[in-house]
Amino acid sequence: MDGLIERFLQGDRRALARVISRVENETAEGREFLRALFPRSGRAHTIGVTGGAGSGKSTLTGALAAEYRRRGHTVGIVAVDPSSPFTQGAILGDRIRMQDLTLDPGVYVRSMASRGALGGLAPTIDDVVAVMDAYGFDFVIIETVGAGQDEVEVAGTALTTVLVNNPGTGDDIQAMKAGILEIADVLVVNKADHPGADVLVSQLQALLTLSPAGSRRPPVLKTIATKGEGFGALADAIADHRTYLESSGEMERQRAIDARHQVLSIARSILLERIRQATPEAELDDLVGQVAARHLDPHSAAEALAARLHA
């Protein structure tokens, strides 16, 4: 490993950058790094920032990181933007909103392409977050793609999920029923300098009274990310959430659920890969052809593929 891990452990940023690339590219070396570093992770407070495109996630992530720096903490940031489904290329532009942090030695910003993953993240996001965590950042902030209301995955990656909303977008509240609200630990009305912020806060609070009795009710806060306003309160609310997780026993429960989900999802892709390797392309074509012609149902075809693992 040409001393990369040693340099990583000494806090060398170039080593951190290179380890992340190996892990993101799922190379054999990357797997080794992860094996070595994973036991050192689990200390950082991981925070997911999700919300619609243009809601201010990147600006807010930068302003929150600046608040943590004022409090003397270090911050790693992973910002995900979409890959083109046609060319697999991507333009990653979240750094534009975090320029002031670039030269701060206590902050590290990494842009990631979604590389075909659904749910607003990237296929190796958990691994990259674990690497940043192991590096020793006090906080790791994960910014999702922001494509819409199905970005619930981040709740399984981060301890605290922050959902960003904006006033005056109207349809927000309706769309919210879709389940995104359930994953929010802290709600933010960003762009509070725009009209309608207080109305939106009340609407969200009203909506939250519908959540099951006895469950924790997430706070609703106002921010103006472009001016850095409201970030003391946001950082406090995020800290309160961690305190709640720890004192209620939710922390262990959530970690167990996330670990189970992660292990099963990796196992699923390993099995799929093995099936693909055990199946000659012609045989796959034949099975698929039979399904397309309605001679065979898709479940039986998939069973036939899975049976190849024991053949």
Add this chain to the structure above:
Amino acid sequence: MTPSPTATKIRVLIAKPGLDGHDRGAKVVARALRDGGCEVIYTGIRQTPEMIAEAALQEDVDVVGLSILSGAHLELFPRIVDELKKRGRDDVLLFCGGIIPEEDTPALEKLGFQAIFRPGANTQDIVKYVFDHVTK
């Protein structure tokens, strides 16, 4: 497990050093590289040499493309190369574009800019240059 064939991507930083605020050209190049299959980190206008080099380090890019219209390239590019060196990132493939007089070509070549794309250049040539010369 075998890594998927698409796993390793060419990562490119497109940056605009200096004070001019026009980034249309830089954005056109960024889009062309994306359409060519690269992951392009775009950092916006008014970047200092330190910011560009630091972003190149944090993002672990293979390529740094600089766009400049202000005429300050002979002042800024050596400082950028210097900052990259300081961070051990003088291994990146460099190219530049914008308004750059022909007579400055030798000086820029000496700095490591083997390709200079002037207004009217074909973006496909830029994509081809990157794919032909990047070491992955």
